[in-house]
Amino acid sequence: MAAVTLPTHYRNVFAELGYAQAEIDARIENTFHTIFYGDEAHRFYHPTGPGLAYIEDTGNHDVRTEGMSYGMMLCVQTDHKAEFDALWSWVMHYMYMQDGPNAGYFAWSCQPDGTPNANGPAPDGEEYFAMALFFAAGRWGCGSGIYDYAAMARRILHSCLHKGEKPGTGRPMWDPENHLIKFITECDFTDPSYHLPHFYTLFSLWADEADRPFWAQAARASRAFLHKACHPVTGLCAEYSLYDGTPHNRSDRDQRHDLYYSDAYRTIANMALDYAWFGADPWQAENAERLQKFFCETLCGRTNGIWEIDGTPLPGEALHPVAITATNAQASLAAGGPNAEVCVRRFWNTPLRDGPRRYYDNCLYFFALLALSGRYRIWPL
Known part of the structure; x- marks a missing residue:
């Protein structure tokens, strides 16, 4: 197994863009309080x-x-x-x-x-x-x-x-042959947002010793899989995919899952965190820039729609538009260029979500807040 080097520095993207540390810390504390101890309408x-x-x-x-x-x-x-x-x-x-x-x-x-x-x-x-x-x-x-x-x-x-x-x-x-995580244990397809090569890299250090080579291979396999699952122009992926990256729609469900929809938003955030921690795959930065370009330039900042992974718009609205804003911003851990700053500033100016759908949006919001402030860290054994 190749040696794994753990990061010694975590970027504070908010500070890089000029936000005061006291303001960043207050935003994190207030977000925790709202989710965990706010009133019944918010926690x-x-x-x-x-x-x-x-x-x-x-x-x-x-x-x-x-x-x-x-x-x-x-x-x-x-x-x-x-x-x-x-x-x-x-x-x-x-x-x-x-x-x-x-x-x-x-x-x-x-x-x-x-x-x-x-x-x-x-x-x-x-x-x-x-x-x-x-x-x-x-x-x-x-x-x-x-x-x-x-x-x-x-x-x-x-x-x-x-x-x-x-x-x-x-x-x-995990499929024992291709080392890819399954959507559920009984199926033979996957969910791109489940692929966490940065976690598997750490599992290769800390899991049972006999299983560590598997986890190292799982990290490599998931990084390679994501190349196939993400569209080469938009950077988008589907909620469900076959192991070759082809978008997959379960025939036993009314709702389509071969689109850029709720689960899929997490994928770019996961890749950006993997890139920030380990920098093992330069393609992740390129894909983050493609996705940000799609949202910032093609869609002019719109985050409330439903799209095919090639960017074709479909009828209806996203259930979790704040989650899109948050994960687009977290992509800036990997992306460079003007859209990276635009996405982070747009996120900073976005409040936590209210209402019955707040759980998913606000979890991804908090993850992005921690990641972009350098406070989503590895705590080594």
Whole structure:
């Protein structure tokens, strides 16, 4: 395996553009307070008793592994251990599956009272849980039981790769041959926004030793896959893709998923963070510039539409326009040129979203805020 060099400096793009550090810090603190402790119209973190809390998907009125793992990542990056532990305790109490073929995974959706809505996992939750737990171990140290963060992260990743090796034990979350993450364990296609090569690079250092070569290869495979999944002119990708990068639309769903739509917005933000941390793929910077050019020059700043990945507009409006603004700005960790500054300033002037769809937008908003201020960091073991 090639040696991995961890970053020693994290760009503060806001400061580079002249924003005062006190103003940046206040924006981060206010955003955390609004999401976690604001009034009922704005927060979506909900304590449910001593040492337990959940993040609500306010658009669907449920609790998802996506949101719980996002909340944990936001907490470890902002040094809020009590909230991190409360979320993780809720996850282990209500979402962790101990029986059946999916034992060792997490039910991807539950009701706010903890009743499962599903008996299967969503791989983006597992990969974020593992990374947040490793960072917690690096930042705060490990406790015992479920608070032995590093041991729990390794347990999750072991399940992700080794399920199905014995009959009746479910299926793995990564394809063992092509090293690409699946959309769900039962399928043979993927979601480009699930591909987190920067996480896999760290898993190759900290996961079970026997699995580290797999994670190193997974990082390389995901970077190569994203070249195929993103359009060569617009930089856009679909929500779902075949392993060769072709946009994929599930035939069993009414809603199309071969478009640039909700899940897909995260992809450029993920690539930009990978570029900022490791700089392993110069193409990521080029793709970020293509995407920003599409939104800034072709669309003149419009972020409320639906598009084919070649940029063809379609009827309807985006469910999460603030998420587009946020991820376009986070792309500036990789992109250069005039559109990078335009996207960051547009994001800075955008408030948190109100209303029932605020959960997804505001999670991506907070991630972009941390990334662009140099506060989305690796916390090494």
